[in-house]
Amino acid sequence: MAMLYLDTVMKLALGLGALLIVTRVLGKKEMGQFTPFDFIYALVLGALLEESLYDEKVSLWQMLFGVAVWGVLIYIVEVIVAKNSHLRKFLKGTTARIIKDGELNLEKMKKNHLEMETLRTMLRQQGIFSLKEVRDLYLEPSGTISVKKHPSAEPPTAEKLQLEIDDEAPSILLIDEGRIEEDMVELIGKSKNWLLKELEKEGYPDIGRIVYAEWSKTEGFYVKTYD
Structure with missing residues (x-):
């Protein structure tokens, strides 16, 4: 009986540590920033820990292995999503x-x-x-x-x-760390070719040098480069 309680304590302690490590690796997010995809992977991580607590057949190492595999899978998906705008649009909206x-x-x-x-x-x-x-x-x-x-x-x-103020349109992030945010370009009714031509006019022919580029209908471009 004592071993059973000790096993539960160890699972809770090590499980908590494993979950914290996985969530830290996957990045910081406030609850309000969670997408449905983020909610699903967090839910499964919690379920893995819960299942191991109430099933004696699931050993401590099996629990840690499950958390590690799930964390690696999610990390791989996050890396792929960061590089593929179409997949990001499908998974995260x-x-x-x-x-x-x-x-x-x-x-x-x-x-x-x-x-x-x-x-x-x-x-x-x-x-x-x-x-x-x-x-x-x-x-x-x-x-x-x-x-x-x-x-x-x-x-x-x-x-x-009683002041007259010019209207100011919201700014849209079009370039993020050298990558074109295609969904945002579509959102403003423009094309990738339009963006490249306009940035070239602004003196930025190489988008790979751009950390981020914002654009608004009234204010135009605001660009920051790695230089």
């Missing part, structure tokens, strides 16, 4: 622009199974109580929303101060 320039896209709401009251609840959680305040709204792969208000709705509002 893409950002959906639900509101553009104040116009609500009902088709994209239905496609993402987002109800109006759910959207309004998410907005209220960000201190926004009317859709008329929203210029652009993005539904992120994690299920959270990112919002850009109309300039007149930002505190202190230009409307109250």
Whole structure:
């Protein structure tokens, strides 16, 4: 009996250590940044530990082996996904622009199974109580929303101060560590050739030198290179 309790303690201690190592290797993420894919691999890791605790036939080394194999598999998938935009889009999803320039896209709401009251609840959680305040709204792969208000709705509002402010479109990440974010390029209705030509005009013919490049409709490009 004592050996059974000792085995349970060892499984818990070593299992916890193994899970912490795996999650550290796979990278830091807040719960709000978890995609459905991230949730699945975290769920399976927890299930591996749980199964080993209540099944005496599963030895301590079998548990650690299972956690290690699962961690390696997920790490390989993460590496492949980082290099393949199409696979990343399939596994982790893409950002959906639900509101553009104040116009609500009902088709994209239905496609993402987002109800109006759910959207309004998410907005209220960000201190926004009317859709008329929203210029652009993005539904992120994690299920959270990112919002850009109309300039007149930002505190202190230009409307109250009687100031005329030029509208500013949101910036979009188009290059990340030398790689073109193809889904983001599609999101703004542009092509890869357009991006390459525009960057060349800006003095960046080699995208491999670019750490990141942002673009907005009103402000244009903002580029940082490894140099």
